Amino acid sequence: MASMTAFNVLPKVTDHPYHNAILARLPTEWTPWPDDSSSVNHDEALSTFVRRAQKKGFTWPKKPVVFISDPHADAEAFEASLIAAGVIERDGAHLCEYALTKFGKKADIVVGGDCLDKGPSNLMMLRSLAHLYRLNAKVTLLAGNHDLRLxxxxxxxxxxxxxxxxxxxxxxxxxxxxxxxxxxxxxxxxxxxxxxxxxxxxxxxxxxxxxxxxxxxxxxxxxxxxxxxxxxxxxxxxxxxxxxxxxxxxxxxxxxxxxxxxxxxxxxxxKKSGEFSWFFRRMRLVKKRGSFLFLHAGLDDHMAELLANHGVKYANRAFKQNLMHQNLFSFYYGSLANTFRTKYRKADLPLTPRGAYTARQAGIQVLVHGHINQHFGQRVSLKNGLIHIEADITLDAHSRKNEGLDGCGVGVTLIDKKRGVIGLSCDYPQVKVFNPGLKGKRVGAH
Incomplete structure (x- = not known):
């Protein structure tokens, strides 16, 4: 392990009483991504990630990507996670009173879906997200199953x-x-x-x-x-x-x-004039940056083929067209919606080794998603040879109370070509850092 000052894994957070209260709940040291069972699902998950990340064809996002998923109607947890990432700073005492930092103005902010349901306040969460758009932040809002169910x-x-x-x-x-x-x-x-x-x-x-x-x-x-x-x-x-x-x-x-x-x-x-008409209008199914595909839940074979044959823009257009104009049954139970619904159960459309290979051939090496509650920070998993970063660390107060987790949830996943993959969570004692670095260096070392 190393101190945060010895290794600058996250942007600087402004000194502020509210910010300090958030930082007090976060780890002060970083560690190379652990291989304990709470951080990986498979003995070969990390070694596979290292091996592929060191290949010539693997690319990192050109700009840092800040991924926050599943805020579930908890604006306090959402804003706390943005503050912890160094994206925003409070300029008032209440929710929705914040400004972008220098880092926040240049970062790609990806909200991984499930903004709605559970609580404490759906409307405040929507208004907090709307404020982020008003600040002209570079935001991509992904479709979550709870959002689309509404x-x-x-x-x-x-x-x-x-x-x-x-x-x-x-x-x-x-x-x-x-x-x-x-x-x-x-x-x-x-x-x-x-x-x-x-x-x-x-x-x-x-x-x-x-x-x-x-x-x-x-x-x-x-x-x-x-x-x-x-x-x-x-x-x-x-x-x-x-x-x-x-x-x-x-x-x-x-x-x-x-x-x-x-x-x-x-x-x-x-309605076009509705207060939240922007919510579904701005929503996307997937976002790709470098070798990373950001989405809410996961892929199946058909979606892997669609992305390989037609690309991300086509998938997002198909999502919008099917959403508003096609039969609701065929949309909700089809492959497009499986992208924000699957947990890779027998009831879900399958991702087989063939589908995982197709995704990799299309330049998709890593899926970054939420959807699955995590109680120990982010996790790296391997599903039929396709690497997943599971980033939902259970943010909302309702779920945290029901699942025995203390306090407000704070969690963010940062993906950056200089620093690698950083998993920051109030539920794990160190910041998890994955960086394959140069040959011979350990994961997480710079």
């Missing part, structure tokens, strides 16, 4: 629905209810929100799948989803359909109020 649910209320999509509103589950509560309280509570609204029973029918959905869905999805995928959907929807109304009531919302809040969300997110 969009699918809102779109399903407007489009003609069938067995493939009529469940997509309730499929959002209990984690979306706090957003509807926030929207109702901030935008509707003091208005005549129920004027012209359908009856409670009509709202229920609009929000829930029909009584024959559970019988029809397996036939609708046959040949498209795996048997495991179909069984998983039926199981999840059984629980969600049974509990959604009770979760809403626990948050002080009737189904009529949920419906009214959902209609307001459609206005806020989907």
């Amino acid at each position: 969009l699918m649910g809102l779109l399903s209320l407007e489009r003609d629905t069938d067995a493939g999509s009529q469940h997509l509103f309730v499929r959002m589950g209990k984690k979306v209810v706090p957003l509807f509560k926030e929207v109702f309280d901030q935008y509707l509570a003091d208005t005549q929100w129920d004027k012209g609204l359908p009856s409670e029973q009509a709202c229920r029918q609009a929000l829930f799948p029909g009584s024959d959905w559970f019988e029809n869905f397996p036939f609708y999805a046959a040949g498209f989803l795996t048997d495991e995928g179909i069984a998983r959907e039926i199981s999840k929807m059984t629980t969600k359909a049974q509990n959604f109304e009770a979760h809403s009531a626990k948050n002080g919302l009737s189904l009529s109020q949920v419906y009214a809040a959902a209609m307001k969300c459609r206005s806020l997110f989907l």
Whole structure:
């Protein structure tokens, strides 16, 4: 291990009482990327990364990339992570009162998705991210499964629905209810929100799948989803359909109020004049810098081929076109959406050694993603020969409380051609540094 002063792995953070409180929760020493089980998933993960990173064809991003994923409606954790990375500095006492640093103005900031759900505040998280855009930061917002579930649910209320999509509103589950509560309280509570609204029973029918959905869905999805995928959907929807109304009531919302809040969300997110219309409009599926592909969850064979044959720009255009104009079922359960949904389970579309090889032939050597909660900082994993940097270190207060983690989450992954891959987390006692360096040097050495 070495002190942070002996090895400048991160940009300088301005001396400020709030900043100092954040830094007090962070490690003060760095270490070459550990090979303990919490930091790698496979005995050969690090050695494979070193070997490939030293090859002539491997390229690092031209500008430093700051990757923060899965803030899950926690603006405090999001801003704390930006401060820890040296991207922003507070110029006021409250959230959304910050300015870019010199480093923040030149860095590529990649938000890895899942800005919504869980809490404590979806709307404050969105406003904090909007402020980052107002500062003209170089931000790429990637699609997360929680974010897109909201969009699918809102779109399903407007489009003609069938067995493939009529469940997509309730499929959002209990984690979306706090957003509807926030929207109702901030935008509707003091208005005549129920004027012209359908009856409670009509709202229920609009929000829930029909009584024959559970019988029809397996036939609708046959040949498209795996048997495991179909069984998983039926199981999840059984629980969600049974509990959604009770979760809403626990948050002080009737189904009529949920419906009214959902209609307001459609206005806020989907209308061009809506306060958050920028959110889905700015969203991308993937971003590539050097040999690194940034995305929310992972790849399957089909997506690897699409990227190899057509490239990242094509994939992002296909994402937008399918999102807004295609059948919701074919989009949400297809290969494009698998990119922000997969956990490489049997229910997910597969990444085989052939798909991993195809990705590498397309110049994609490393996937950088969130989606999977980590309790010990970032992790390097090897999946069928494709290197993954798993960067979600569980930021939001709700998840941290449920999973036994203390305090506000702070975590950022920095990828830089001079310093390598840096994993900074309040949940690991040292800063993890991967840098293959020159031949003969240890990982992490400069």
